[in-house]
Amino acid sequence: MFNYPNFLRDRLVSKIHNLSVSDPNFVKNPGKDFTRNRKLPFSDIIQIIIHMGGNTIFKELLETKGYAADVATTSAFVQQRGKILPAAFEHIFRNFLPADSKMKRHLGYRLFAIDGSDLCIAFNPADYDTLHRNQHKNFNLLHMNAMYDLCNHIYTDAILQTVRTFDERRALCDMVDRSPVNGKAIVLGDRGFENYNCFAHIERKGWNYVIRVKDIHSNGILSGLPLPDGEFDITVTRLLTRKMTKKIKSDKRYRFMPQHQIFDFLPPGSEGEFQISFRIVRFRLNSGDYASVITNLPPEEFNPTQIRELYAKRWGIETSFRTLKHTIGLTNFHTKKRGFIEQEVFARLIMYNFCEMVTSHIVISQADRRFDYRVNFTVAVHVCRRYLRSEPNAPPLDVEALIRKNIAPIRPDRLYTRNMRKITFVSFTYRVA
Numbered sequence: 121m122f123n124y125p126n127f128l129r130d131r132l133v134s135k136i137h138n139l140s141v142s143d144p145n146f147v148k149n150p151g152k153d154f155t156r157n158r159k160l161p162f163s164d165i166i167q168i169i170i171h172m173g174g175n176t177i178f179k180e181l182l183e184t185k186g187y188a189a190d191v192a193t194t195s196a197f198v199q200q201r202g203k204i205l206p207a208a209f210e211h212i213f214r215n216f217l218p219a220d221s222k223m224k225r226h227l228g229y230r231l232f233a234i235d236g237s238d239l240c241i242a243f244n245p246a247d248y249d250t251l252h253r254n255q256h257k258n259f260n261l262l263h264m265n266a267m268y269d270l271c272n273h274i275y276t277d278a279i280l281q282t283v284r285t286f287d288e289r290r291a292l293c294d295m296v297d298r299s300p301v302n303g304k305a306i307v308l309g310d311r312g313f314e315n316y317n318c319f320a321h322i323e324r325k326g327w328n329y330v331i332r333v334k335d336i337h338s339n340g341i342l343s344g345l346p347l348p349d350g351e352f353d354i355t356v357t358r359l360l361t362r363k364m365t366k367k368i369k370s371d372k373r374y375r376f377m378p379q380h381q382i383f384d385f386l387p388p389g390s391e392g393e394f395q396i397s398f399r400i401v402r403f404r405l406n407s408g409d410y411a412s413v414i415t416n417l418p419p420e421e422f423n424p425t426q427i428r429e430l431y432a433k434r435w436g437i438e439t440s441f442r443t444l445k446h447t448i449g450l451t452n453f454h455t456k457k458r459g460f461i462e463q464e465v466f467a468r469l470i471m472y473n474f475c476e477m478v479t480s481h482i483v484i485s486q487a488d489r490r491f492d493y494r495v496n497f498t499v500a501v502h503v504c505r506r507y508l509r510s511e512p513n514a515p516p517l518d519v520e521a522l523i524r525k526n527i528a529p530i531r532p533d534r535l536y537t538r539n540m541r542k543i544t545f546v547s548f549t550y551r552v553a
Contacts, residue, residue, distance in 0.1 A: 124481045125507060125519040128474060132170075132508075135212050136163050146208040153203040159192040160200045166208065169201065170467045171508040174452035174546070184509050198455075206462035213466045216473065217276060220301055224271040226433075229328070230305040231270040233437035234295070234313065236263055236288045237445075239465070240545045242456040249282040250458065259545075262458075264465060265291035267299070268437040270308070273480065274473045275440075276301075280462055288312050293321040293384070306330060306417070308434040314340055314414075316360060316375075317383050319396060323416060324385075330415045330431050335402075342400065342412060344375075351410075353401050353424045360394040362386055401427045440472075447498050448472050452546050475504045482520050484527055491529035499526040 139146050141162050147153040154162040172180050177194045185191045223230060239262040245251060250260040263286050267277040277299065279291045292313055299305075307322050309331040322329045334340030336347050345356060358375045360383065361368060368374040379388040386394050401424050402412045413431055415422075422430065445451045450468045453461050479495045486492055500523045507517050 125478050125504075128477055129508060132212075132216055132470070132474060133163075133167070135215050136166050139163075139166075139208055139211065146205055146211070147203050148205060149203070154200075158196075158200065159190070160197060162204070165197070165200050165204060166212070166467075167508070168197070169209070169463055170212075170470050171505050172449075172454070172464070172467065173505060174449045176548075177454050180454075186511070201460065201463065204463065206459055206466065209463050209466035209470070213275075213278070213470050213473075216470060217274070218272075218477070220303065223269065225304075226271055226306075226430075228304055230301055230303065231308065231430075231433060232276065232305060233268045233270050233308045233434045234265070234292050235268075235310060235434075235437045235441075236265045236291070236312075237441045238263055239450065239461075241453060241458075241461055242545055242548070244456050247458060249284045252283050262461065262465075263288075265295070266437070266441075266469075267295045268440055270433050270436045273436070273440070273476045275469050278466070278469055280465060289315045289318055290382075292318050296321050296325050296327065299325070302326065304328075306430065308431060310434065311340075316341075316358075316377075316396065317385075319398065319414070319416070320383070320385055320394065323396070328415065328417050330413050330417065330427060332411060332413050332431065335410055335412050341414070345400075346372075347400065347402075351403050351424070353399060353419065355397065355399050355419075357395065357397040360386060360396060361392070362388065362390050403428045443497060444468060444472050447501050448475070454548075471501075471505070474508070475501050478504055478519065479523060482523055484524060489529075491531065493527040494530055495523050496526040496528050499523065 139162070141147050141154040142150045144150045147162075160168075168180065168184050171184075173183075175183070177197055181191050181194070181197060220230075241250065241260045241262055243258070244260050245258065247260060250262055252259055252261050261283055263281045263283070265279045265281065265288055266275055268274075269276050277295045279294060281287065281291065289312075292307075292309070296307065305327040307327055307329040309318070309329070311332050311334060313331050314333040318331070319329065333342060336342045336345075336349070347354065357373060359371075359373050360375050360377050362377050362379060364376055368376065377383050377386060383394070386392060398414050398416050399419065400412060400414055402410055403424055405411055413427060415427060417427065448468050448471055450465065453464055455461060455464070475497070479497065479500045482495055484493050484495065503517075503519055503522045507519050510517055
């Protein structure tokens with residue numbers, strides 16, 4: 121009988137073993153690092169970091185090695201991981217993704233949500249790039265920009281930025297441009313991506329987008345357009361240019377782009393024009409307020425109601441961030457060094473994708489039940505982590521049966537107030553026992 125968790129684990133292990141310690145992209149000193157026989161070889165270090173939880177490093181080593189007396193020390197582990205570059209984990213993250221032909225779709229489209237999330241790391245005043253100065257208390261932050269597949273519940277790309285290099289819009293353009301997906305796809309974004317450069321990059325990729333923008337009474341893209349009040353669906357064509365002539369001033373179709381404003385398809389000083397067409401869809405929310413989105417989806421295929429439902433799916437990336445941080449353990453870093461933190465970020469993304477791919481293949485009987493049910497993802501993560509730590513010659517673990525025993529009802533109509541609270545770094549001293 122086909123065992124999908126075993127297939128995924130073998131595939132992940134093969135991706136790790138295929139990395140070469142002679143590749144300068146993966147180790148600091150090719151031809152020198154990991155050439156001697158050690159307790160913690162290259163592949164073991166990577167696997168330990170991938171399935172590492174929230175315990176201290178030595179507790180994680182004990183769990184991995186089955187509490188053997190000859191377990192390596194924390195110092196040995198830190199020295200060995202210091203030889204590995206974060207690019208090794210990023211390479212595994214990208215190559216572990218399933219083929220595009222095997223992905224689920226919505227009406228024939230891949231759905232990608234783009235958003236960012238701050239990662240609070242250990243206070244380090246010497247790390248100027250991540251240091252955020254506050255009148256009350258200084259702290260260090262990294263910003264993770266992610267592309268999330270809403271139909272398959274996996275992360276397909278991520279870019280880490282510091283406080284000094286923070287630019288979500290540039291991250292969106294980079295992730296769209298380098299994506300291997302060339303078929304039909306829709307990018308869903310919030311108001312932070314209201315930008316002509318983002319729209320143009322997505323269109324040049326051959327994709328579609330649904331991005332929320334500031335409403336008509338604000339200072340955003342819609343503020344300079346003659347739009348009615350209430351709900352509407354209007355198609356607009358703009359001619360972007362960096363020239364300022366009498367003709368351009370008098371023609372409402374033109375949109376002047378200042379020389380300092382980034383638009384990759386019209387460099388500063390350019391004499392050309394760039395035409396862009398999009399739909400503006402404005403609809404009423406349950407609260408009574410209005411929301412406006414810009415999209416290039418065809419109106420004969422997606423009406424305003426479908427556009428609204430499509431944008432609502434974007435919330436999936438917000439709930440995935442919560443799971444990634446508090447269930448997978450992205451809040452529990454084991455180091456102050458930024459290079460090590462980058463290792464752990466991509467390791468957690470790999471672990472998240474592994475767990476989601478395992479649970480997506482588990483069939484739950486819905487017979488004679490009031491609600492539809494899904495697996496308890498927290499329990500699934502615990503089982504998958506234990507499964508990845510098990511030795512090849514250990515008694516087989518029935519992953520699917522264990523996960524199937526812990527299920528929860530799906531109640532899609534439940535609405536809760538979003539409680540915003542500060543998230544701080546989890547101290548090295550106070551780790552889970």
